[in-house]
Amino acid sequence: MASTFASPTGLLSLGRATLQWFVGWWQIAHLGAVILVLALSPSSYDRGTRFVLAREAYQATAPILPWFTVLSSLISLVIIRIVVVTALSYGLSRYALDMVVRVLVLELIPLTAALFVALRCAIPNAAEIAALRDSGAFEALRQQGVNPLQREVLPRMVAGMFSTLMLAAVSCVVALLLAYVSVHGFTGAAFVSYTRSVGHVFSPAVVVIFTLKTFFFSLAVALIPIATVVYEARSDRPRRTSTELQGLVRLFSAILLIEVASLVGNYY
Amino acid sequence: MLLILLALLVGASALYVMYARGVFEDTNELFLLAEDSEGVFVGMDMTFSGFPIGRVHRVELVKGGGVRIQVDVPQKDWPLLRTSSVFTLTRGLVGGSNLRAFTGVPDDPPLPDGTEFKVLIGDATAEIPRLVADARELMKNLTALTAADSPIATSLANLQSITEQLKTRGALGVLLGDEANAKKLISALDRTNALLAKVDGMAAKADVQVFGKQGVMPEAREAMVQVNGALNEARASLKKVDAILTDAQAIANNAKVATNDLDQLRAEVDTSLRKVEGMIDQLNRRWPFSRQQEIKLP
Numbered sequence: 001m002a003s004t005f006a007s008p009t010g011l012l013s014l015g016r017a018t019l020q021w022f023v024g025w026w027q028i029a030h031l032g033a034v035i036l037v038l039a040l041s042p043s044s045y046d047r048g049t050r051f052v053l054a055r056e057a058y059q060a061t062a063p064i065l066p067w068f069t070v071l072s073s074l075i076s077l078v079i080i081r082i083v084v085v086t087a088l089s090y091g092l093s094r095y096a097l098d099m100v101v102r103v104l105v106l107e108l109i110p111l112t113a114a115l116f117v118a119l120r121c122a123i124p125n126a127a128e129i130a131a132l133r134d135s136g137a138f139e140a141l142r143q144q145g146v147n148p149l150q151r152e153v154l155p156r157m158v159a160g161m162f163s164t165l166m167l168a169a170v171s172c173v174v175a176l177l178l179a180y181v182s183v184h185g186f187t188g189a190a191f192v193s194y195t196r197s198v199g200h201v202f203s204p205a206v207v208v209i210f211t212l213k214t215f216f217f218s219l220a221v222a223l224i225p226i227a228t229v230v231y232e233a234r235s236d237r238p239r240r241t242s243t244e245l246q247g248l249v250r251l252f253s254a255i256l257l258i259e260v261a262s263l264v265g266n267y268y
Numbered sequence: 269m270l271l272i273l274l275a276l277l278v279g280a281s282a283l284y285v286m287y288a289r290g291v292f293e294d295t296n297e298l299f300l301l302a303e304d305s306e307g308v309f310v311g312m313d314m315t316f317s318g319f320p321i322g323r324v325h326r327v328e329l330v331k332g333g334g335v336r337i338q339v340d341v342p343q344k345d346w347p348l349l350r351t352s353s354v355f356t357l358t359r360g361l362v363g364g365s366n367l368r369a370f371t372g373v374p375d376d377p378p379l380p381d382g383t384e385f386k387v388l389i390g391d392a393t394a395e396i397p398r399l400v401a402d403a404r405e406l407m408k409n410l411t412a413l414t415a416a417d418s419p420i421a422t423s424l425a426n427l428q429s430i431t432e433q434l435k436t437r438g439a440l441g442v443l444l445g446d447e448a449n450a451k452k453l454i455s456a457l458d459r460t461n462a463l464l465a466k467v468d469g470m471a472a473k474a475d476v477q478v479f480g481k482q483g484v485m486p487e488a489r490e491a492m493v494q495v496n497g498a499l500n501e502a503r504a505s506l507k508k509v510d511a512i513l514t515d516a517q518a519i520a521n522n523a524k525v526a527t528n529d530l531d532q533l534r535a536e537v538d539t540s541l542r543k544v545e546g547m548i549d550q551l552n553r554r555w556p557f558s559r560q561q562e563i564k565l566p
Contacts, residue, residue: 057270057271058270061270062270162270162271162274165278166270166273169274169277169278169281170277173277173281193320195284195287196288196313198284198288199285199287199288199289199290200311202285202288202289203289203310203311204289207285
């Protein structure tokens with residue numbers, strides 16, 4: 001590090017890396033804004049785009065939804081048992097349900113859903129976009145008078161967001177049901193007290209933070225890998241690292257930032 | 269299809285959370301006044317017999333430094349609260365504060381909406397300083413008791429010296445302070461024993477004289493039998509006297525009645541005599557039977 005700062009070349013490369021970092025994030029923000037404008041424009045939803053959108057949303061969600069639900073149910077069950085048994089042994093069983101709902105529904109499940117969708121859907125989608133661009137499909141679409149962002153990128157991004165929200169919603173509902181059954185068993189007698197505990201956790205501020213966090217998770221997962229690929233392909237600079245890895249790092253950074261912000265909002 | 273499922277899930281979850289937060293419940297307001305709002309937060313439950321019946325809606329500072337806690341109680345639980353209800357805010361060593369309601373007399377008048385109550389505060393941690401002060405006082409006393417020059421230590425030393433003396437001089441020597449006195453006590457005890465033996469003999473003789481065949485008691489018993497017979501005879505005599513007195517009382521009653529009759533008879537005789545006298549006078553006036561008619565002039 002000392003040598004890096006000592007030599008002018010080191011300083012130059014550091015400045016260049018910092019500039020590249022800022023430019024990268026700016027490009028992501030720019031593409032996000034463009035995609036947002038396209039997503040809110042009614043002209044984007046013509047017959048061809050609607051078909052592609054429905055196909056991409058289905059392909060991004062349906063194959064992974066059962067597996068993710070089963071996986072998250074198993075993990076939820078283990079965590080619920082650990083929390084409930086530990087709370088019971090310390091005589092704090094009245095706080096067990098609150099803790100289960102907070103740990104699972106508010107924190108772990110949205111994060112896991114975002115990471116799962118990123119690995120199974122968003123990064124492969126980014127690779128597909130890169131391949132389409134490299135193969136000249138984007139140029140062909142432009143020559144036909146079709147905006148490739150509108151036809152190819154927008155459906156994949158919306159599909160990524162939809163998949164993240166769907167996985168998180170299903171898993172949260174399943175986790176709530178599992179928590180009820182684990183603590184009270186198969187009876188409806190404790191529904192009122194359970195509902196009251198859930199109501200305690202979901203105060204208006206927590207609901208707003210939870211909704212925003214899940215939305216920004218889905219946005220980051222859908223946007224960052226694709227944006228990285230789109231702009232990396234346009235630039236003709238030599239690549240320092242592989243594009244996918246760079247996108248992954250940016251994605252994890254964004255997810256970490258969102259999670260920290262939500263934790264600060266919830267608990268401070 | 270997936271879009272509809274997502275919309276359903278999100279909509280149902282939102283409705284469930286709103287229901288859990290009590291958005292669809294009709295509530296009455298209850299205001300609790302406290303000196304300190306520590307541990308009280310919006311959304312906190314108020315329990316009744318362990319069941320949550322209300323939820324803190326607002327906590328605000330009022331003029332004068334007090335705290336006003338607004339509790340929303342669902343209308344279905346409102347009848348549990350009465351005018352004599354008591355509200356407490358307790359803070360445990362572990363966990364949060366607890367807001368509780370108690371109703372001693374369920375037949376008291378129901379609570380009007382928007383009633384203000386003073387909440388009683390019980391703080392477990394507030395007891396700690398007093399407990400520490402008491403413990404310190406106790407330790408001080410214990411230290412004073414167990415010190416080298418304490419009364420207990422002195423008493424123990426004295427007890428030890430007494431034990432030593434017990435080994436050599438015996439218990440009586442320790443108690444009386446001198447062996448000569450101990451010997452005197454022993455001789456006094458011997459003489460007492462001899463005296464008791466004599467008293468025992470005297471008691472045996474007295475027993476023979478009192479309870480023997482020729483003793484006092486049999487004679488006394490015979491005398492008592494005789495006295496009993498005499499008393500029976502006297503009782504019979506008294507009964508006869510009683511009968512005589514009854515007869516005399518009857519005679520006296522008859523004499524009293526006869527006396528009344530004599531008075532009446534006398535009155536009647538007097539009346540008859542007056543009538544006869546009157547008739548004779550009339551006869552004399554009409555038919556002068558008398559031979560000598562005298563006319564007396566004044």
